[in-house]
Amino acid sequence: MIKIQGLHKSFGKLEVLRGINCNISEKEVVCVIGPSGSGKSTFLRCINLLEEVTAGSIYIDGVKINSKDTDINEIRKEVGMVFQQFNLFPHMNVLENITIAPKRIRKMHEIEANDLAYQLLEKVGLRDKASAYPEQLSGGQMQRVAIARAMAMRPKVMLFDEPTSALDPEMVKEVLDVMKQLAKDGMTMVVVTHEMGFAREMGDRVLFMDEGIIMEEGTPSEVFGQPKSTRTQDFLSKVL
Amino acid sequence: MIDFLDAIRFDMIWNYKELFIRGLWITLSLTAVGYVGGIILGLFLGIGKLSKIKWIYYPAKYYVDFFRGTPLLVQILLIHLAVIPSIFGHSLGYFVSGATALMLNCAAYNAEIIRAGIQSIEKGQMEAARSLGMPQGEAMRFIILPQAFRRMIPPLGNELIALLKDSSLVTVIAANDLLYAGKVVAGAYARFWEPYITVAILYLLLTWVFTKVIAYVEKRYSNSYIPSQRRRLFSFGRASAGG
Ligand SMILES: Nc1ncnc2c1ncn2[C@@H]1O[C@H](COP(=O)(O)OP(=O)(O)OP(=O)(O)O)[C@@H](O)[C@H]1O
Ligand SMILES: [Mg+2]
Numbered sequence: 001m002i003k004i005q006g007l008h009k010s011f012g013k014l015e016v017l018r019g020i021n022c023n024i025s026e027k028e029v030v031c032v033i034g035p036s037g038s039g040k041s042t043f044l045r046c047i048n049l050l051e052e053v054t055a056g057s058i059y060i061d062g063v064k065i066n067s068k069d070t071d072i073n074e075i076r077k078e079v080g081m082v083f084q085q086f087n088l089f090p091h092m093n094v095l096e097n098i099t100i101a102p103k104r105i106r107k108m109h110e111i112e113a114n115d116l117a118y119q120l121l122e123k124v125g126l127r128d129k130a131s132a133y134p135e136q137l138s139g140g141q142m143q144r145v146a147i148a149r150a151m152a153m154r155p156k157v158m159l160f161d162e163p164t165s166a167l168d169p170e171m172v173k174e175v176l177d178v179m180k181q182l183a184k185d186g187m188t189m190v191v192v193t194h195e196m197g198f199a200r201e202m203g204d205r206v207l208f209m210d211e212g213i214i215m216e217e218g219t220p221s222e223v224f225g226q227p228k229s230t231r232t233q234d235f236l237s238k239v240l
Numbered sequence: 241m242i243d244f245l246d247a248i249r250f251d252m253i254w255n256y257k258e259l260f261i262r263g264l265w266i267t268l269s270l271t272a273v274g275y276v277g278g279i280i281l282g283l284f285l286g287i288g289k290l291s292k293i294k295w296i297y298y299p300a301k302y303y304v305d306f307f308r309g310t311p312l313l314v315q316i317l318l319i320h321l322a323v324i325p326s327i328f329g330h331s332l333g334y335f336v337s338g339a340t341a342l343m344l345n346c347a348a349y350n351a352e353i354i355r356a357g358i359q360s361i362e363k364g365q366m367e368a369a370r371s372l373g374m375p376q377g378e379a380m381r382f383i384i385l386p387q388a389f390r391r392m393i394p395p396l397g398n399e400l401i402a403l404l405k406d407s408s409l410v411t412v413i414a415a416n417d418l419l420y421a422g423k424v425v426a427g428a429y430a431r432f433w434e435p436y437i438t439v440a441i442l443y444l445l446l447t448w449v450f451t452k453v454i455a456y457v458e459k460r461y462s463n464s465y466i467p468s469q470r471r472r473l474f475s476f477g478r479a480s481a482g483g
Pocket of ligand 1: 011014016034035036037038039040041042043
């Protein structure tokens, strides 16, 4: 479903991604782990073109997305993204946060969009917060709204960039639970995370990134159980 | 002191009251037209100054540099005596010239305020909007600007008051504004205290009212994004922040 070939990304002279090859199939949950600065966020941001790709190609459903002829906005409709800092729109209430994109971009009717929003809020357990404003919510609630907001575009794949890193420990679980439910519903997901428990439990595959390449990949039991490279062993010994 | 007060003749102001009322009206109209035009034009210039495209950025930048770098008085004379007659073959009257000059000048200052306001919104807001598939323009209109405008209220308010006072410069092209009324009375009676004190007090009154209004708007919008209860009183039907 997603095919990434020879992905390079540089910021000026700094080469952050140095040749990434990766295939992600439908309904797969891929967890990306690795030390800080290894390029995990940059990798995710390239998949929905928040960063301009320096070299290499990314295909989604056979369409090359980093070419001049493709409409970036069309691609992004299909790729949802959840950020570490939530990035909810503070001047809109929860319902408006979720419905603005379906209404403006998918040209969905207001009633239909609201229905969809309530369904999604039900899923993330926040139906009663529809008219609350982001500043009235806790971090965990904000992140769950952010997930619902991304889901409202009915994307083919969801990207998560450390969705629980900005949360107080007691709120991590409620967000992970929502993500687990998404995975069970068959969503294709790429998750950058420091939550090794989540990666172990939910990941179909784990990618270990280091210095701009995928150093090691495999099933969770392979990567966590018998890591091959010494870098992976080093990293895991520090975080586990 | 008593002599001085006795000598004050406010009856001469009273005799010219219509001139002052008309002056107030012209001053307010010039300020309103200049300000609204200045905000709309300033919005385009401000966004232009954020553009990565050179032929948008540089015209916006040079425009702002010119209008902030030259005196408003010079701009008024240039527009009234040179630019408009050259384009239309004759003058279009003091109001058109005055309002145009005030608008063009105000736009330059507003452009900087609007640019800074937009830049002050966290990058994540634009990224979140774009990641939902919103084109740049839509994201600007529905996500960035509604937030940025709240932060722009205090500096834009200062601009309004500055513009109100600066509008007195149009007197040089014989606009019948508030200051001009004072000048006429001064000329008629050859007395200066009464007319100019009256003019000063009227300007002070206007700026006082404006300050109150701005403080109210600021208080209402800048603390929180949650609509206050007061708003419901004035809004008919459902108020939607998203539009
Ligand atoms: N916009 C940018 N301009 C310049 N350098 C950048 C930019 N974004 C990221 N970098 C650099 O790229 C490298 C990789 O960053 P990235 O955010 O992808 O790492 P990461 O693996 O997500 O780290 P973390 O776990 O801390 O989030 C870092 O050295 C960072 O400083
Ligand atoms: Mg990161």
